[in-house]
Structures are given as C-alpha cells and as structure tokens.
Amino acid sequence: MANYYTDNKDLAFIVERVVDWPAILALKEDFGSPDCPWSGPDEAKATFVEMLRDPVGEIAANRIAPRAEEVDDIGCRFDAGRVIFPDALERNLKDLRDAQLMGMTIPRRYGGLQFPETVYTAAIEIISQADASLMNFFGLQGGIAETIAQFASEELKERYLPRMSTGEFTGAMALTEPDAGSDLAAVQTRAKDASGGEGIAARQDPTTGQWTISGTKRFITNGCGDVILVLARSEDPEKKGGGRGLSFFLVEKNPRVRVRRIEHKLGIHGSPTCELYFDECPAWLIGARGMGLARYTAWLMLAARLAIGAQALGIAQAALAEAEAYARQREQFGRPIREMPQVAAMLADMRMLAEAARAVLYATSEIVDLHQGAEVRGLKEETRRYGRLAEALTPIAKYYTTEAANRICYDSLQVHGGNGFMQEYPIERLYRDVRITNIYEGTSQIQINWAIPRLVRGDLDDLMGALAAREYADADLARLHQEVLRSYEVYKSVIAWLREKDNSFREMTGPQVIDIFVEIYAAFLLLRHAELWDHKRAVAARFIRRLGPRVAMNRDLVLNARLETLEA
Template sequence: ENLWGLQDCAETIYEFADEAQKEKYIPRVCAGETMSMDLTEPDAGSDLQSVMLKASQKEDGSWVLNGVKRFITNGDSDIHLVLARSEEGTKDGRGLSMFIYDKRNGGVNVRRIENKMGIKGSPTCELVYKDAPAELVGSRKLGLIKYVMALMNGARLGIAAQSVGISEHAYREALDYAKERKQFGKAIIEFPAVAEILSLMKAKLDASRTLLYACSRFVDMYKIYDDIAKERKLEVEEKKEAKFYSRLADAFTPLAKGMTSEFCNQNAYDCIQIHGGSGFMKDYACEQIYRDARITSIYEGTTQLQVVAAIRHVTTGTYLDWIKGEAEKQVAAEDEAVKATLNFMTQQYIDAVEAVTGVNDPKFLDFMARRLVEMAGYIVMGYLMLDDTQRDSSFRKSLHVFVNYGKAEVAKHADFIGNFRPEEISDYLYTE
C-alpha cells in the first residue's frame, strides 16, 4: 500500500516533466523517496473538473499553491503531483494544470489522517497547502485533460491488479478453510453448495486475471510505440497499430478496473460466507480481506465512473470489434459449444445496444450503461478464457463455470433491457 501509485506518479514525471525536473526527481524516486497524487478535494471527487486548489504565479514566474486536498494516499510523501487551478476565473477542466510539490520546500500540513475501514497500512491524509512552492509540469491547462488522464489510466490498471491479488487471497483462504472445516461428518467442501461457491470464486478470479493481462498488454503495446515515436517517425503501418492498441487500452482499462474490483468484492463476501460465523470474527484473514476489498471499487474512480468511461466503447463498437476478431479464431473441437454460447451472448449484446441507442436519449443510455458495459465484460472475459484454454487445458473448468455464469448474467440484462419501456425510467429517477 505504501508503494501505491508510486510507479504511476514516477511515470508521469518521466513522460511529461522537463529535462531539469526529470534529472532532479527521478533519481530521488529511484533512491526510495515516496510520491503521492493529490487530486481529490472535499468538493471535487468523481468530478475532478471542479478542483479549486489555487495555483498563483509570482512576479518571478514561480508558483505557489493554496487550498485543501483530501483522501490523499501517502499524503506525507516526499514528492507530490498536484492538480490545481492555474487559470483564474475558470471553472472547468481547461483551467487546471499539474504541479510538482517538493516536501523539502515546506508549505503543506497534514491536517488529518483518516480512520478507515480497511487498507490501514497506508495513511490517507487531508492536506492544507499554504503558499506552498511548486513547479509547473508540462504545459498550463493540460493538467486534467492530458496528464491526470494518463496518470489515472495507469493507476486504474494498478487497482485492477490489486483486485486480482485480493481475489486470489480470498479464494485461497476460502479453499483452505473449506477443506479443513468438518460438519455433518465431512469436510464442507464436499457439499455442492460450498463447492459451487468456490468454483465461481475461482472462475471470477481467472477471468479477472486474464482481463488484467490482456489490458496490460494493450497498454504496453501503445506505450512501446509512444517511446519509439520519440526517437523516430513511425511507419504508416506502425502508426495504425499504435492507434489500434491505444483505443483498446482506453476501452479495456475501465472495463478491467470495473469488473475486477466488483469480482474482488464478491469473492471477499463469499470468502466470509464459507467461513461461516468464524468469518465474522477478526481471527481469520477473511475479515481483513473483506474490508480491504471494499476500496477497490471506489478509489481511482468508482465503478459508476468506470462505466462512464467505458460506455462510449459500447456505442462506438470498440468491444464488439474486438469480440468479432476473437470469434474468428479456431478453437479445439471440445470448446466449440462454449464458443457457440459466447456467440449467442454476443447477439444478445448487439440487440441490447441497438435497443438502448435506438431510444436516442442520453439519460436512457446513462441508465442502461452499466448493464451494457457488464454484458460486454462477460463476453470479453469469456473469450479471453477460451483463448487461455487453447494454450492450457487447466483453464477449461473455470471457462465452463464462468461462461455459464456470464450467460445467465447477460440473459438477465438482455431481459431487463428488452422488456423495459423508456417511460418506466421515471420510476427510477429522483428529482427532489
């Protein structure tokens, strides 16, 4: 937890800071100094466009920061990346710039360390900036639009990895306990009701990991091209491929963060269930897993905000294009039935997208967005697991369990969307 975000912060300096800043800060980070990303404020959480921490430029051209940030992981770090309003009179994201604050210069006070439900290994701080000296990173006004977007995409992938780790821990604890605990004269793992929970935990874990790896690969691919482009002009084909992977990284990052963090919470819940009453006690690891899992679907953008980022890839067809590519791949004869199921789910997804976009009402799309994104998620994860199974048959069991589960979830969403009359939306919206 104490290394949380460190790599993403360091990468942001590497990518966007000037040479003098890189020379100054990167060796310090490599030598073990800590970093934090100071974005959130009391009135600016999901909506970072309304960040108000003020950056003022002095006559000599240097900058000072004034205001409050909250919920900052490792807020007492040595080097901070800070999102602040540099353009007086502005109210949206175009008035925000990115700054580096160096703790050695003073001016920032840790006013409070939060008392949290979980991830107690990392201090989450409220910070008060009082004429804190800071250096501008990159160009003015690109703070949110460019630098924070890049920073957050990296950090979101990090949370997906954290979610896979917690899911794995939850599964192992549950499996060990289910083998040891005896009731009615036998180990509880022998009861189908318990075994089914374990199988589903494993399937969600395997599905989460394969989505994380696929997404990481897309990110690696476009970043490699970014790096090459700094040294020489890309060939036409290379440019095309760079664009292709950049789009996939953009689409898969919120999908990975959203799906893996929700699965990790579900696995933590099931881990406690398998422990019965003991799971409710602080004596077992599952109690901590349950508390630690909870943050994954909140920070670096809640699941709802991942849906906001992912939905345009539903409407523009990024997920569907990728799915169609997967559907063309050959699979082993014994996996043809699973592939047919995934094809069937894809058709339900296509119909659901058409039904929702056909209404042509942004509010209706917002209302159905999570269902559509989840449908895409189940199909994408199913195809990734099918692909894994072609390389390693030990995934086949998880593939079957996951696709059975995903099929039922997709059918549930298809049924809801297919039978929903747009005017019913008023039953769900609160206007007061």
C-alpha cells in the same frame, strides 16, 4: 517456503504463456542497443519471470505477509503534524527498497528497471496478496513516476526519478478536494486570498515564473509522501472554465504543504489517507498549461486503474486461499464443508471469477503497455489506436476486477461462517481492505460512465470482432465458442438499441451493459487460454455455461428499464 508467484499457478500461466511479450517489447525495448540488458524478448521474459519469483514472490510471502496483521492492528497514527507508520510497515518499505523494487517501471537511465506495465501489474497483485495497504506505496509509485518521466521537464526528471527509483522518495497524487471527488473538473477556482483556503489554486509569479499552490486536498493516499502530483486550477475561470482551466504540478514535500489530519478508515490501515493544506506552496508545472485533467490525469489514470485492479485481485487471491483452506479443514455433519455442494459451488465460482477477472486485467495491461510503448516511440497512429482501446478497457477492467474481488471476499467470509466475522481469521481484514477498491481511483459507477460512451461509439468493436472470428480446431472449444458468439450477437443488438437512447438512459443501464460486454470478453479470453492449458477447459466451460442465461437476463433488464421508474 511459500512464494506468492510460483504458488499462484494461474498468474504464472498468464505471465509465462499468455502475455504477448514480443509485441510489448518490440515497442518498449531496443534490442541490440547498449542500454538494453537483453539480447531478445525471450531473455527479457525470462528475467521478468525470475524477478517475479525472487524478489517479488519471495518477499511477499516470507516477509510482508507475516507482518500484515500487525500493520492492520496498529495502523498509521497522526501526531503533532507528523504521520507515524507502524514499525512493521517501516520494515516492509525497507525490504522493498533493499530489493530495489520501487522503481520497477522507471526508465533505466533514471535508475529504474524499466519493466513493462504488465510485469508491474503482476508484482502489484503479488504484493497486495501479502498486504493490500502496502500496494499504495509500491503500486502508485509507478504511475506517478511514469507521469513525470513522460511529461515533466528533464530537470524535474533528473531531480526526482532517481530518488523514486531507490525508494528514498515515495509519491502521492493530489486530485480530490472536499467538493471535487468524482467530478474533478470542479477542482476549486477561487484563490486562497479570496476564499479563505477552501479548494486549491495555482498562481504564477509574473517576474520569476515560479508557481505557488494554495488550498486543500482531501483523501490523499500517502499525502505525507515526498513527491506530490497536484491537479490545480491555473487559468482564469472566466476565460477557461471547467477541466480546461486545470494544470498538473509537482510539489516536493516542504513546510508549506502540511498534513492536517489523517482519516480513520474501514480498511487498508497501513496506508495513510491525508488531508493536505497547501499554503502558497512552491510548485513546478508539468507539461502544458490547461492539460492537467484531459491529458495528464487521464494518462495517470490508465496506470492507476490497472494498479487498483491488481490490488483487488491480490486481495481476492488471498481470500480465495483462506476459503479453500478453511473449507478443507472445517468439518460439519461429519465431513469437511467443501464437500457440501453449496460450498463446493461457491468455491468453484470464486476460482472461476478470479480467473476471469485475471484474464481481463492482464489483457488490458498488455494494451496499456502497447499504448505506452507507441506513445514513447512517437508512433501517432498506434498511439491513437491503442489509446482508444486502453481508455475503453481500463475502466472496464477496473470495474470488473474490483467488483469480482468484493464478491470473492464476501463469499470467502461466508464460507468461514461465524468464524469469518471474528478478527482471528485473516478474511476479516481482507473483507475490510477490499471494500475501497471499487471506490477509489474512480468508483465503479464512474468507470461505467467512462466506458459506456466508448462501447456505444464502437471503440472495442475491432478487438471483439477479432476474438469472435477465431476458429477452434478442438471440437469442444469450437462448440463453446459458438455459444459465446450467440451472446455476442445479443451484445451487438443491445448496443445498436442503446444508440437510439439518450445519455441518462445509457448511464442508468450501464451496469448491465458493461456486465454483458465484460463477461463475453472474459469468455473469449478463457477460450484462448483453454487452448494452452487443459485446466482452463473446465473453467471456460463452467463460465460459458452460465454466460448465455446471464447475458439474456441483463439484456432483458436493459430492454425493460425505464427512466421514469427511478422515482419509484
């Protein structure tokens, strides 16, 4: 029987041989305490691997994947104020609940598994390979629950986390508004009574202390869920404008929050995207007032970016498998098309790109784990250090994995030729599903804008410096490492040059700069992997052979860029 964990050799390699579990677990577990189910990191790691095999890999391959076509065909419907799921989706959700997977990262004392983010990232990739739309239930649950676990009052935690662990409750994040998409600081200021309902505003009853929220949120994934985290304006805009006037609230599904409509979308038909209308809806404040955007949304976004990256990678893995299978059986000119050099090269590039993206995603996931662990422990210095890395790396990883996944799906469809355009082949669905990944939870452009100032500031210099300083005993790898170092010098010169430029210029050339950075970072990681697994030597060699020319090209594009030409 198929298993999406054990069948994915690259993922299994990353999980079993690359991720530094002892480092993560040193921060996230107290071995020896009665609450800890493991005696040490090896045992914990063995459990993670076992769990990814069964239930996660098992359920994905044998239950969820066979239903993906039905979920996509039927999709979610909206009828008389209610969102109706396709039967196959209900069965998927029941399977996830029965397998006790909905609380994967929730603390054990609230009924969850309390697994590291990196295990969750792998699980999200596996589930998304089976059905990308299901990830929006499975993969967003974690970030939402973790935000509650980290910042909400004990009372709210006890009320909601156990039921999120069992999957009785699913979650939603209500951030976007009709006029506040990428620019969340623009979340509406006007109260409902003044504006007629556009935007959203939170008010506190001066006597009871109870908050109410009014207004409209849009494009809310699973907005029909039971626990909704809402970003809303709580402060007087005259005194605290912009992002500083926003707070974070928890709303439990109730008649005062209504789904007004659901969107008809290009893809992920199994995930309802709702417009929500809050009508003086009771809400509970999470954490401190005015910290909604700067602290809680930012924290939530670290996990959410990883989740979307993993979702994209799962779709890419499915598309890759489809392309490989098709190219093996499809014959033209008397031979399977995979024997034709162009097709063979496309397939090799797809595999390479998937492995490079996976290397970056899981390295980032590891950092997010270290950051969370330090934060939960209250280790100030580590929290700051890992936080800086995580805030620079997560947007880059999200950008790189989702763009790579789009590229892979594009090429997979191309390998299918005319057949790929037809609904009979799964690639048609994968191609539609992947398209949202580089848009939601921050477009690629937003991710780049997040990352660029951090690269210019040098937030990742230590990390890259350590990778650059590695020495390879193996002569082939040492030679490849030297090649990467040449590109790394180019990167440093580009950054130095960029320091003299203004913000507009940096943002304009951001895509090239980020590409230079992330490809060098991926090359460093692939070299490390090549020390552990012979298969990776060929992957690293192919990747690095193309790195020099690509970095040179991107450098030249940056150096030749002119803001004035934008008007052309």
